[in-house]
Amino acid sequence: MKKAFKVTMLLVLCVALSVSVLGCSKKEAAPAATGTTQAAAAAPVQKEYRFVMIPILAQSWFDIVYNASVEAADVLGKQMGAKITIDYQASPTADLVAQNELLERAIATKPDGIAIDCIDVQAQLPILREAINRGIPVVLYASVSPEGEMIPYIGNDFYEQGAFAAKELLKRLNYKGKVAIIHGVPTNQPHAERYQAYLDVFADYPEIEVVATVFDYDDIENAQKEAAAILSAHPDLDGFAVCDAAGPVGVGIALKEAGKVGRVKYVGIDDLPQLQVLMQEGVLDLSVATRPNNIGKWCTTSLLMTKLGIEPVIWYDTKFGLLTPDMVKNGVIKGF
Numbered sequence: 001m002k003k004a005f006k007v008t009m010l011l012v013l014c015v016a017l018s019v020s021v022l023g024c025s026k027k028e029a030a031p032a033a034t035g036t037t038q039a040a041a042a043a044p045v046q047k048e049y050r051f052v053m054i055p056i057l058a059q060s061w062f063d064i065v066y067n068a069s070v071e072a073a074d075v076l077g078k079q080m081g082a083k084i085t086i087d088y089q090a091s092p093t094a095d096l097v098a099q100n101e102l103l104e105r106a107i108a109t110k111p112d113g114i115a116i117d118c119i120d121v122q123a124q125l126p127i128l129r130e131a132i133n134r135g136i137p138v139v140l141y142a143s144v145s146p147e148g149e150m151i152p153y154i155g156n157d158f159y160e161q162g163a164f165a166a167k168e169l170l171k172r173l174n175y176k177g178k179v180a181i182i183h184g185v186p187t188n189q190p191h192a193e194r195y196q197a198y199l200d201v202f203a204d205y206p207e208i209e210v211v212a213t214v215f216d217y218d219d220i221e222n223a224q225k226e227a228a229a230i231l232s233a234h235p236d237l238d239g240f241a242v243c244d245a246a247g248p249v250g251v252g253i254a255l256k257e258a259g260k261v262g263r264v265k266y267v268g269i270d271d272l273p274q275l276q277v278l279m280q281e282g283v284l285d286l287s288v289a290t291r292p293n294n295i296g297k298w299c300t301t302s303l304l305m306t307k308l309g310i311e312p313v314i315w316y317d318t319k320f321g322l323l324t325p326d327m328v329k330n331g332v333i334k335g336f
Helices: 009-020 060-080 096-108 121-133 158-173 189-202 220-233 246-258 273-280 292-307
Strands: 048-054 083-088 113-116 138-141 153-155 177-183 208-215 239-242 287-289 315-317 321-323
Touching: 048 060, 048 096, 048 292, 060 083, 060 292, 083 292, 096 113, 096 121, 113 292, 121 138, 138 292, 153 292, 158 177, 158 189, 158 239, 158 287, 177 189, 177 220, 177 246, 189 208, 208 220, 220 239, 220 246, 239 246, 246 273, 273 321
Parallel strands: 048 083, 048 113, 113 138, 138 153, 153 315, 177 208, 177 239
Antiparallel strands: 287 321
16 A cells, blocks of 8 residues: 555546545445535645644544554655645544534634544534535545535445454354443444444344443543453353454453453454554454554545545545454554
8 A cells, every 4th residue: 555655646636536436335325415515626736734633532543544644645745845734633532522622623723624533423513514614625534424415534334344343253152152342432433333233243143142232432441441340240251342443452451351361252343553462462363454544544635635626535435454363473563
């Protein structure tokens, strides 16, 4: 991806435009769009651009997205003869009020674009529209654009990802046993879609019993505490299902502390460095990754396209990748 990304700006934009035709390919029919597109008339290249990036919270997965966004900004900026800055603004916890404050503050500073993973995209839609109405390009990452809106978004089919992880977990449980689900942020759409996928898949197997569901708010320490409490309350637990990037790290730490590595099965989500270390230690053998590096690079590309007056990809589907022990046996890798 790194080498492929280092092409001329013209080629990047041409490829992006061609992908936009396929952007809604994962659904049988794209929803009718009632919103307006953000791209205006062609604009000259500026000497400087400042894009604000707002994650759900300060956490390792979002750091990966940010770093990839900066990498793309450096490459594209050099090719254009412009300086592109990614202004990263993160709340310490997943708090809707705090994120809204960051978003409103960002709008007031009149940036050249905003990339945000919304805690509750429906509730935050009026603020997103305010930014767009002020001529500020907006792109959602991980969060999905609401039906009827034309806000570009970058991510994958999170329900499909959750269903895949659920089926892989079932294989490791021989399709029977007691399972706990570590949910993420209740209002975050990717977390909710993965959670629903787990419920739907598990419902087809009568010998699978979901004995507990908790929220970790995409925080590793919270996930560890919740997993430890579940292990204490259910000593006969057979498996964990996780819905966010923090969950598998917290679960893995809790399993190590309880001496239950190998006895309680789980499949990871994403490819955080901490998760890769757990995989090296034999705590888990598979993780389904959302490709955060790809997401970060396309956040920058999408915002720049819109700022230049080129219609961006409305949905860039990153798909998902599989992280296995063979991939990390020689050390932590950059990931997807």
